[in-house]
Amino acid sequence: MWSVHSIRELCAIHLDLLVHERYYHGSVYIDSSNASSDLMHEAYLGREQTYLKHFFLEHYLERVGYVIGMTYGSLVYVDGFSGPWRSAGENFEDTSFMIAIRRLRKVREGIENAGRKVDIRCIFVEKDPKSFASLKQAVSGVTDLEVKPIPGEFENVIPEILDFIGKRFSLTFIDPTGWTGFALRRIAPILRHRPGEVIINYMTDFLNRFGDQPEHAQSFDEMMGGTGYAGLDEAGKIAFYSERIRQVGAFEHVTSTRIKYPYADRSYFHLIYATRHLKGLEEFRRVEEKEIEEQERIILEATEFRRLVRGGQRSLFSPEELAGRRSFESELIEQKAKATNRLNRLLDERRRVSYEDVLRSLLELPLVFESIIQEIIRNEKERGRIRIEGQTARERKVKKGHYLVRI
Numbered sequence: 520m521w522s523v524h525s526i527r528e529l530c531a532i533h534l535d536l537l538v539h540e541r542y543y544h545g546s547v548y549i550d551s552s553n554a555s556s557d558l559m560h561e562a563y564l565g566r567e568q569t570y571l572k573h574f575f576l577e578h579y580l581e582r583v584g585y586v587i588g589m590t591y592g593s594l595v596y597v598d599g600f601s602g603p604w605r606s607a608g609e610n611f612e613d614t615s616f617m618i619a620i621r622r623l624r625k626v627r628e629g630i631e632n633a634g635r636k637v638d639i640r641c642i643f644v645e646k647d648p649k650s651f652a653s654l655k656q657a658v659s660g661v662t663d664l665e666v667k668p669i670p671g672e673f674e675n676v677i678p679e680i681l682d683f684i685g686k687r688f689s690l691t692f693i694d695p696t697g698w699t700g701f702a703l704r705r706i707a708p709i710l711r712h713r714p715g716e717v718i719i720n721y722m723t724d725f726l727n728r729f730g731d732q733p734e735h736a737q738s739f740d741e742m743m744g745g746t747g748y749a750g751l752d753e754a755g756k757i758a759f760y761s762e763r764i765r766q767v768g769a770f771e772h773v774t775s776t777r778i779k780y781p782y783a784d785r786s787y788f789h790l791i792y793a794t795r796h797l798k799g800l801e802e803f804r805r806v807e808e809k810e811i812e813e814q815e816r817i818i819l820e821a822t823e824f825r826r827l828v829r830g831g832q833r834s835l836f837s838p839e840e841l842a843g844r845r846s847f848e849s850e851l852i853e854q855k856a857k858a859t860n861r862l863n864r865l866l867d868e869r870r871r872v873s874y875e876d877v878l879r880s881l882l883e884l885p886l887v888f889e890s891i892i893q894e895i896i897r898n899e900k901e902r903g904r905i906r907i908e909g910q911t912a913r914e915r916k917v918k919k920g921h922y923l924v925r926i
């Protein structure tokens with residue numbers, strides 16, 4: 520095992536790996552000094568997107584798990600497509616189920632340290648018999664959390680899952696390998712479970728490549744819960760699917776975050792998130808903000824490494840150059856403009872809007888973090904278009920309980 524701290528060091532190590540043909544299509548250069556994550560970075564060589572997915576899951580579970588546990592006193596985490604899948608960790612540290620176990624333990628500890636009791640359980644479903652055997656073996660030593668591994672297809676075991684959940688809060692993660700195995704009609708009972716929320720890995724690249732092909736129409740229709748999406752572009756298809764999830768599960772909010780290929784400005788997948796609570800939305804965007812930073816770093820380092828390997832040169836970008844390159848920059852600007860328009864429409868319609876309602880509406884937009892909403896409000900106020908009701912002279916930020924009023 521080794522850990523690495525700089526791009527130069529990484530490049531040297533990876534060049535050695537390359538010579539020994541240890542890896543196939545690109546690699547991931549992750550600084551182990553990132554103290555906020557438990558992920559075993561060297562286990563993700565060549566699997567940048569999986570690393571980012573796990574980074575997101577880890578931080579989301581930590582934040583949302585704590586809030587749910589404190590509020591409801593119970594939480595059942597359901598991983599419908601558990602794996603292990605392409606795991607390189609010695610003890611499956613790089614799998615979603617192990618990450619969940621580790622984080623949920625911390626959540627429980629935190630809640631118990633605050634003097635509260637919480638009932639946290641996990642369900643892991645896996646259809647492949649060999650993978651299921653590994654899963655069962657890997658979780659057999661877990662005695663401090665109630666863990667239920669279920670063999671079989673997710674869609675077929677939903678009654679058993681719901682039985683185990685009972686009246687508890689369910690947090691379901693659907694992470695398929697393609698677009699089958701989670702037909703909307705079949706997963707509807709889990710989406711409808713209250714209290715509960717869902718994260719779905721929407722395989723954008725597959726939808727982009729195959730979503731309009733007649734030979735796959737039936738399987739995509741099943742996933743999407745009907746027709747009506749053919750011919751739509753990437754954003755259109757995601758909006759369509761999100762709306763279907765919202766309707767079927769009667770969710771208050773459905774939003775998403777994008778994970779790109781490290782070497783191209785192209786989507787790999789989106790994590791689609793459905794919740795009934797503003798708090799969930801707030802936490803999702805906070806985690807996205809962290810994850811985007813991480814994604815930028817990985818994109819830069821992967822690009823630099825590939826350049827180095829292809830050119831065989833060791834002249835790297837300076838840290839200043841690296842820091843200045845942000846692949847999400849134009850998307851951030853676009854999303855901010857959309858959020859400004861959305862706020863103005865809301866104010867034109869209602870004249871007086873609570874800050875909570877502003878958050879409910881604007882935080883649904885990907886990449887619109889609360890810091891950006893604060894900036895938009897500040898700008899609108901400075902331009903004399905709104906005033907803030909309830910804000911004292913000493914308060915710099917708008918807070919819950921304040922109202923935005925159109926002037």
Ligand SMILES: C[S@@+](CC[C@H](N)C(=O)[O-])C[C@H]1O[C@@H](n2cnc3c(N)ncnc32)[C@H](O)[C@@H]1O
Pocket residue numbers: 599600601602603604613614615616644645646647650671672673674694695696699700701
């Ligand atoms: C993308 S991998 C999941 C990886 C895992 N969630 C992680 O991040 O570490 C998908 C897994 O689901 C399993 N699988 C595929 N179709 C399934 C189905 N219909 N029901 C349950 N598991 C399925 C595959 O065998 C594979 O292990």
